[in-house]
Amino acid sequence: MEVAETPPSPRVKMMLISLSLSLALSSLAYAAPFTDTPLTDYAHKVKEVAIPPRGWIKRGAPPADYTIELRIALPQPNFSELERHLYEVSDPTHYRYGEYLSKGEVEELIAPHPESLNSVHHWLATHGFTDDHLNRSPASDWIKVNVPVSLAEKMLNTEYHVWVHEPTGKTAIRTTTYSLPETLHHHIELVHPTIHFPSTKPLVATSHLSPILPKVLGANVAHARPIVVPSASGGHVDADCNNNINIKCLQQIYNIGRYKSSAHNGSRIGITGYLEQFANIEDLQSFYKEQRPDAVGSSFDTISVHGGLNNQSLAEAGVEANLDTQFAFGLTFPTPGVFYSTAGRPPIINDLQTPDNTNEPYQDWLDYVLDHPNPPQVVSTSYGDDEQTVPESYARRICQGLAQLGARGVSVFFSSGDFGVGDGDPNPETQICKTNDGRNVTRFMPAFPASCPYVTTIGGTVHIPEVAIGFSGGGFSDLFPRPAYQDSVVSGYLKNLPEGIYAGLFNSSGRAYPDLAAQSSRYVVWVGGHSGHVGGTSASSPTVAAIFSLLNDVRISHGLSPLGFLNPLIYKIQAEHPEALNDITEGNNPGCGTQGFNATKGWDPVTGLGTPNFGKLKDIVLSLE
Known part of the structure; x- marks a missing residue:
């Protein structure tokens, strides 16, 4: 008896037709003789x-x-085909919203x-x-x-x-x-490796550990009244949150309240680690005991990429790794967490006859995660470099790899950087923002991969109520054009800039960033057995990633798809539900001998669309089919 062959689904049939047409066209372009x-x-x-x-x-x-x-x-x-699929499955108004591609489908499109x-x-x-x-x-x-x-x-x-x-x-x-x-x-x-020189910036540009003095801090806030913040959980934020940012503060500020995720619905969150930054489990337990008691005894999975190590000595605990894991996993507990330890630190070499391999470790992580059939639905990275130091061909390939993750339903977050519009220096006499193309002219220094249009880039705020923090990275890409999802709000911002200001210092038609923001100063972390303060947009990124991981949990628990590539959604939310994002309208990000850009109503290149309001966003993402 013959069994009838099952016809392909409409989605698969559409992909096959599109791919066949693209292959036919591309074969004309690749018809060089082979002898x-x-x-x-x-x-x-x-x-x-x-x-x-x-x-x-x-x-x-x-x-x-x-x-x-x-x-x-x-x-x-056929990358343009993959990009089309990416935007269709990420657009909440498209009938394919949430119908992410499989690993195999993505690989067919990029072959x-x-x-x-x-x-x-x-x-x-x-x-x-x-x-x-x-x-x-x-x-x-x-x-x-x-x-x-x-x-x-x-x-x-x-x-x-x-x-x-x-x-x-x-x-x-x-x-x-x-x-x-x-x-x-x-x-x-x-x-x-040929012309691409490795990053010389530390992953945590402003993050540093400083001692906390409990009796001094406590004296100022012990009897202080909570700060009224209408958008916050319960409408108030503890006064001490202006001195110490902890899990409770973030739950209040961003209206997370008592929401608790599931440990078993399949939602996961990932953090990337580089430069021998080890996330210490003993420090994590101290952090949990202090800030998240119900999580004490829990941990996360560590995955070694390209020989990455997992040194659990307290002396080797990494500030950045501990910051990211403690807050990302502390906010999302009991959602399973993954920490990727990626090898590849280029060490100081005294003997030039025994140099070390210095291939970019970030590419190693991307190779690994793209080869995995089920990566976490949310990944945060506090890593970046000046865009001008990355060859265009290499930057585009990295960015295309990040697009592949988005097409598969992964939300990818990057910190926007900690140098304002370039070097963080408002003094024109001492600024170092110079092009490296031989002209040596002053220009704002956009960051990469923050400037990639397929990631969600996070800037920084400070204080309660929130204002932009001065080091928040932001600006406009010199490599990537402005994507359609942000065209309206960015055009509006540029239209309101004083005529001629910063002329020639930035590419007004480039991809603008950041997209969102969050608190980025005085995070209380545990490192090496002691607590201390850490700051930087490297704190903002895992915070916002954790909030969207919780939003994924909401959807997955109701049988809906994860949110995937977020930018088409969040720009639409800002237009239709502005109350779901806390607009930041004060502050600026100086650098390159200027005062930088100003935060203002709506989108701006300091805090993006603002900070997330989980309670409002929860209702919105549940309404998306």
């Missing part, structure tokens, strides 16, 4: 060239036999053209590499291979050097230009 001529016989043509970022000094040649891991990025000819795969494999084979030497991503859009420096120089027609960043002592093996056989140029987007 048996060795690619080494073709003339090389420069692929990328860069000026080294400020502070990096060339010091010497690495050992010829030193091995580096080359990452080769193949074009994703390179077969001609690109054949050409790159042929090129690698001419240099002696077989399939056994190659490590491919699931979609084959990245190929990794370990190569001696001497061979890498031959393959790329370049010379590598050991570079030292004098202010920090960090080192990297990099070049400032490389070439490929001309016939490969449209089959390879970029090769890394």
